[in-house]
Amino acid sequence: MASFIIRRLIALIPVMCIVLVIVFSLVRLIPGDPAVTLLGPGAAQEQIDALRAQLDLDQPVILQFANYVFGLLQGDLGFSLKSGQPVTNEILMRLPATIELSVLAVIVAIIFGIPIGVLSAVRPNSIFDHITRVVSLIGVSMPAFLLALILQLIFATYLGWLPVSGRMSSFLTAETVTGFAILDGIITGNFAAAWSAVQHLVLPTAVLAAFLAATLGRFVRNTMLDVMGEDFIRTARAKGLRRSDVVLNHGLRNSLLPAITVIGLKFAEMLGGAILTETIFAWPGIGRYMFEAIKNRDYPVIQGTTLVFALIFVLTSIIVDLLYGVLDPRVRKRME
Amino acid sequence: MNIWKGLAAAVVTVPLISAGTHAQAQDRSKTLVVAVPSDPVGLEPGGNKAEPVGSEIILNVFDTLVAWTSPEFKQLEGRLATSWTISADGKEFTFKLRDGVKFQDGTPFDAAAVKFSLERTKATNSYVKATFDLIKDIAVVSPTEVKITLSAAYPAFLSILAQPQSAIVSPAAVQKFGDRFAANPVGTGPFVFKGAQADTNVVLEANPDYFRGAPKLSKIIYRVIPDASTRRLELESGGVDIVQQQGQLSAIAAEDIEALKKNKDIKILETSSQIIRQLEFNNNKKDGPFANVKVRQAITYAIDYDGLLKGVFGGTAERVYGPLTTNSWAFNPKMKELAPKYDPALAKKLLAEAKVDPSSLDLKLYSFQGPLWGAVATFVQANLADIGVNATIQQTEFPALRALQTSGQFDVALDGRQPWYNDPDAHITIGYLSSLANTAMTFRMPEDKVLDDLVLKAQQTSDMDARKQLYFQVQEEIAKKVPGAYLFSPKLIVFQRANVEGLVVNSAPPLNEYWSVSKK
Numbered sequence: 138m139a140s141f142i143i144r145r146l147i148a149l150i151p152v153m154c155i156v157l158v159i160v161f162s163l164v165r166l167i168p169g170d171p172a173v174t175l176l177g178p179g180a181a182q183e184q185i186d187a188l189r190a191q192l193d194l195d196q197p198v199i200l201q202f203a204n205y206v207f208g209l210l211q212g213d214l215g216f217s218l219k220s221g222q223p224v225t226n227e228i229l230m231r232l233p234a235t236i237e238l239s240v241l242a243v244i245v246a247i248i249f250g251i252p253i254g255v256l257s258a259v260r261p262n263s264i265f266d267h268i269t270r271v272v273s274l275i276g277v278s279m280p281a282f283l284l285a286l287i288l289q290l291i292f293a294t295y296l297g298w299l300p301v302s303g304r305m306s307s308f309l310t311a312e313t314v315t316g317f318a319i320l321d322g323i324i325t326g327n328f329a330a331a332w333s334a335v336q337h338l339v340l341p342t343a344v345l346a347a348f349l350a351a352t353l354g355r356f357v358r359n360t361m362l363d364v365m366g367e368d369f370i371r372t373a374r375a376k377g378l379r380r381s382d383v384v385l386n387h388g389l390r391n392s393l394l395p396a397i398t399v400i401g402l403k404f405a406e407m408l409g410g411a412i413l414t415e416t417i418f419a420w421p422g423i424g425r426y427m428f429e430a431i432k433n434r435d436y437p438v439i440q441g442t443t444l445v446f447a448l449i450f451v452l453t454s455i456i457v458d459l460l461y462g463v464l465d466p467r468v469r470k471r472m473e
Numbered sequence: 474m475n476i477w478k479g480l481a482a483a484v485v486t487v488p489l490i491s492a493g494t495h496a497q498a499q500d501r502s503k504t505l506v507v508a509v510p511s512d513p514v515g516l517e518p519g520g521n522k523a524e525p526v527g528s529e530i531i532l533n534v535f536d537t538l539v540a541w542t543s544p545e546f547k548q549l550e551g552r553l554a555t556s557w558t559i560s561a562d563g564k565e566f567t568f569k570l571r572d573g574v575k576f577q578d579g580t581p582f583d584a585a586a587v588k589f590s591l592e593r594t595k596a597t598n599s600y601v602k603a604t605f606d607l608i609k610d611i612a613v614v615s616p617t618e619v620k621i622t623l624s625a626a627y628p629a630f631l632s633i634l635a636q637p638q639s640a641i642v643s644p645a646a647v648q649k650f651g652d653r654f655a656a657n658p659v660g661t662g663p664f665v666f667k668g669a670q671a672d673t674n675v676v677l678e679a680n681p682d683y684f685r686g687a688p689k690l691s692k693i694i695y696r697v698i699p700d701a702s703t704r705r706l707e708l709e710s711g712g713v714d715i716v717q718q719q720g721q722l723s724a725i726a727a728e729d730i731e732a733l734k735k736n737k738d739i740k741i742l743e744t745s746s747q748i749i750r751q752l753e754f755n756n757n758k759k760d761g762p763f764a765n766v767k768v769r770q771a772i773t774y775a776i777d778y779d780g781l782l783k784g785v786f787g788g789t790a791e792r793v794y795g796p797l798t799t800n801s802w803a804f805n806p807k808m809k810e811l812a813p814k815y816d817p818a819l820a821k822k823l824l825a826e827a828k829v830d831p832s833s834l835d836l837k838l839y840s841f842q843g844p845l846w847g848a849v850a851t852f853v854q855a856n857l858a859d860i861g862v863n864a865t866i867q868q869t870e871f872p873a874l875r876a877l878q879t880s881g882q883f884d885v886a887l888d889g890r891q892p893w894y895n896d897p898d899a900h901i902t903i904g905y906l907s908s909l910a911n912t913a914m915t916f917r918m919p920e921d922k923v924l925d926d927l928v929l930k931a932q933q934t935s936d937m938d939a940r941k942q943l944y945f946q947v948q949e950e951i952a953k954k955v956p957g958a959y960l961f962s963p964k965l966i967v968f969q970r971a972n973v974e975g976l977v978v979n980s981a982p983p984l985n986e987y988w989s990v991s992k993k
Contacts, residue, residue: 168870168873168876175522175873176523176600182879190619231671289673289706293710302706416700418703419673419696421671426672
């Protein structure tokens with residue numbers, strides 16, 4: 138197992154190198170000079186040239202790349218062209234907000250998606266199955282911004298139950314320990330802050346989870362139906378096992394393998410979705426940070442956030458492979 | 474079925490969340506929440522590059538020597554300076570300073586701090602290099618008197634001194650914080666910087682010792698909300714008190730403004746701006762149809778200016794008659810008569826006189842991105858079609874548009890300028906001086922001794938009345954050359970909750986000072 142992990146981690150290096158080269162050249166291919174973008178339409182050439190020199194953008198690209206790689210080897214992602222702050226710090230500061238939101242969304246999606254899939258498969262073509270099919274279809278096909286707007290209008294503006302946007306009430310002062318707002322509130326004994334953080338999490342989590350829950354529900358239903366038709370299920374039934382045993386221990390366990398792949402892939406996709414969700418809900422995470430950086434042509438930030446997203450993507454796929462080993466003895470054997 | 478229980482529990486908990494705390498309600502009546510689209514950049518005079526959010530915060534945390542008198546913004550008044558004199562040659566500015574003012578860190582404000590601040594901005598702020606390089610010397614005459622000597626006469630210098638880049642910083646705080654001064658700005662202003670969270674908020678607290686009297690608010694929270702529809706929902710649900718329509722290039726749709734006008738909890742403040750949007754010709758191009766002034770004139774008569782203001786903007790923009798807006802102190806009233814009026818028949822006649830077949834003019838109409846610019850471009854396109862001129866709209870991202878513009882690879886383009894300081898110089902010199910034609914988004918004027926001399930003379934004349942007369946001449950001279958069709962000036966619009974009082978919106982950026990604002 139350990140050697141498997143080490144092998145996978147070593148394979149990570151060339152992947153990240155390729156991502157780095159692509160991203161470094163790609164951001165420079167987007168038309169538009171960061172100095173021009175940062176200063177806006179009123180600026181004269183003199184002002185733009187001065188800023189270019191200040192940001193080292195007047196250096197040859199090869200030299201910029203060498204400097205960047207050199208810094209990267211020491212864990213330094215460079216400085217944001219817009220704010221002048223170190224990108225590493227800026228990303229670390231925003232990462233907890235994104236992780237909080239996306240991990241919670243995955244959990245919510247699993248809690249809702251898997252049971253729905255199982256129930257639909259146990260009673261295929263029942264009323265419940267039909268209803269969930271329609272709801273899933275809506276969940277999969279509705280764009281995140283529309284769902285967000287509808288939820289904001291109903292739960293925030295009309296009913297007034299939940300806040301429209303943000304991560305915490307601006308009237309509360311909260312200490313930052315870990316960067317995870319709910320956890321920090323509990324650690325510091327500031328329960329008002331923790332509660333406010335929970336309230337602010339509900340809508341963005343729902344938007345982010347909706348797509349995954351819907352996909353997962355349909356996926357689990359279909360694989361479950363296949364699995365439930367297999368010989369070993371018939372054998373299990375013939376042995377006189379309880380129905381719940383057959384469904385959960387034999388059926389679900391064998392349907393979960395492909396479901397985990399879907400969860401892993403969709404989790405990575407969800408980080409992409411977080412860009413939109415974070416922007417709409419004014420959520421201070423790295424998705425929105427990346428979006429702003431692209432608008433501003435903030436090269437070091439685009440590079441840094443892309444590398445982080447790539448890293449999360451690759452690590453997620455390693456974790457998925459490991460989970461396969463946990464769930465399937467045959468795979469575990471092969472890993473060893 | 475346990476799953477059903479779980480589902481039921483989840484459904485029950487969601488409404489329970491609504492029973493959340495409504496604490497700190499009393500705090501809210503003295504706290505103003507302002508929605509801004511992005512984090513401020515360069516929260517201190519030495520680094521500020523006219524980015525709107527940061528500029529506004531600077532003017533609430535710091536003070537300048539002089540400031541524009543609200544609500545007209547046509548007259549300068551003393552702020553940290555009580556009075557000033559300008560030498561006959563227009564190069565020496567002597568300021569008498571207010572006595573007894575203290576920075577928020579307790580250190581005294583004096584002439585040495587003025588010298589320190591302006592020299593610091595000159596050394597570190599590349600954005601204002603062109604104007605600050607004019608400063609030859611700053612002499613501390615006494616603790617309450619400072620003399621600034623310029624290398625050339627430049628009357629708009631006072632206007633530059635009212636800008637956030639010229640705000641006076643606490644030398645002791647700069648010493649203490651060094652590179653981190655932008656994260657710990659200290660000035661003399663009505664509000665004290667308390668802290669900022671990236672992509673979340675900036676918090677200011679009242680300065681009880683402010684020299685003009687403590688502000689009525691106890692706290693200002695700037696909330697960073699990037700999405701326009703979220704800002705609107707927050708305003709409607711009371712999550713924020715003020716939403717600004719900042720934007721060089723974008724504005725809220727007219728329908729949205731109409732919808733918000735019907736909401737009695739929300740008040741809309743509209744102020745004329747000094748922003749000018751135009752259809753401009755590539756005036757530097759020696760050949761092609763637009764080298765002929767009659768063709769240029771024809772285009773300016775083809776546009777239905779009032780229709781544009783009504784149809785596209787629903788009254789949220791105003792007519793522009795020439796190179797300056799009507800609210801500028803140097804606006805020449807004669808321009809109202811000289812400006813072209815919508816007359817397609819005359820436009821066709823002018824084209825015929827120029828012996829140009831309208832169908833031979835196949836134009837690429839370049840424009841900025843965004844639905845608003847798209848609507849303007851479509852309107853202009855339809856107007857041109859009415860006189861038989863075909864135009865294809867090409868909306869381009871700003872940096873690419875700028876590259877096209879400065880290299881002169883276009884015939885007509887939609888463009889515009891928001892002056893970054895309150896002086897006609899900000900529109901006229903950069904827009905029309907031929908030596909600057911390729912340096913920015915300008916009208917790309919060809920060399921013309923008469924106009925160039927006039928522009929420079931107007932820029933450098935110290936006597937206000939003489940200067941005004943010169944700008945009158947400049948405007949008439951420019952009108953003769955028909956460098957473009959002046960389309961509209963968008964109003965500055967601020968949405969606020971109805972209980973907010975005392976907000977005055979400045980016609981040139983930065984927009985709002987909150988010292989006089991209170992909540993009912």
